[in-house]
Amino acid sequence: MPILLSLAAFLMTLLGGLVADRIGKHRHLVLGAAAGVMLGVVAFDLLPEALAHNSLNVHGVPLSMLMFALAFLGIHIVERSMGMHTAHEGDYAMHRHTRAGVGLTAGAALVLHSFLDGAAIGAAYQTDASLAVAVAIGVIAHDFTDGFNTYTITSLYGNARRRALTLLTLDALAPVTGAVLTSLIAIPSGILEAYLGLFAGFLLYLATSDILPEAHTARHATGWTLTATVLGTLFMWGVIGMTG
Template sequence: MPILLSIAAFLMTLLGGLVAHRVRERRNLVLGAAAGVMLGVVAFDLLPEALTLDTGKIHGVPLPMLTFAAGFLAVHMVERAVAMHDTHEGDYAAHRHSHAGLGLTAGSALVVHSFLDGAAIGAAFQTDTTLAVAVAIGVIAHDFTDGFNTYTLTTLYGNARRRAVTLLALDALAPIAGATLTTVIPIPHTLLGAYLGMFAGFLLYLATSDILPEAHTPRRATGLTLTATLAGTLFMWLVIGLTE
């Protein structure tokens, strides 16, 4: 049963990537919606889940929040180190996302996240079937946005369509692998909470520092882009609320 439900997540991930590809001519709206979805994932999904999993503190601060800050700062330092932001702060029109490695890193992080989604399905079936079905519904709905963001982020940083499709395929297969593996090997909660916090920081930085500025470059409909960002955030709130 966990594997069958993870196959549904596989299909939803592919659907999300397909939607991102088909609407690429409205790039500003795609990027605006992706940023909103990423904000929703961080605020409504990753951080609450991370704090639930790990209540331990280091010098008065929960471990997931420390890794959240570390993830945010790590990608910031990487970008600065490779001189990606070598233009003036207001000169986003001339800015080109040519660092393909960062796009691959972002896509790979989403693959890991999808793996953990599948692992959540498998782990839930080890405790309570009703809970497992609720978790599976949330994962299936959530993986549409994972597929959408995987394709969008990978192509945003200058990667070829072939690489984006490859990462999308891995992202789609990841929940099946996670659900299968969790039936054999459980994931420690402390490790999982730390990873989710770090991933949240990583996503928040990409959404605020790269995706939103790119979505609002000159000659694009700012009002529609803002609406797309708001819609993406509200969509994630709806998805998370339906699974509670």
């Protein structure tokens, strides 16, 4: 049963990525919606889950929130350092290569997140079958946006379409793998909360520093781009509210 449930997540993830791939001339709307969805994932899903698993405080601060700040500052420092090397053509080529690496890193983080989603389905099934179904509904509902974001982020940072589709495929397979391996792999609570905080900081930085500015500097960017961002956030609120 966990494997069957995770297969639904597999299909939904692929669908989300393929939708992002097909919306060409409306790229600014895709980016605006992706930023809103990412904000919703961070605010309504990742951080609350991280705090729910809180088992360790570091100098009075939950470990997850410390990792959240470190991830945000870390990627900011890396990007500011990259911006210092744009004066010459060779430096620009290196800059583009490094940005592509950022896209791949973000895509890989989303793949890991999807793996943990699948692991949650398997772990819930070991407790109660009805609980597994409830968890799976939540996973399936937001896996569309996971696939959407995986493709959008990977391609935004200069990676070829084939590479973005490869990351999308890995993201779709991840929940199935997680569900299968749950009985063999137990994720310690401390590691889970640290990862959730780290991922939340990473996503929030990409959404606010890169994706939103890119969306609003597009030639065809209009008030609809802002509307897409708001709707993306509200969509995730609705999803989390129905499945939480």
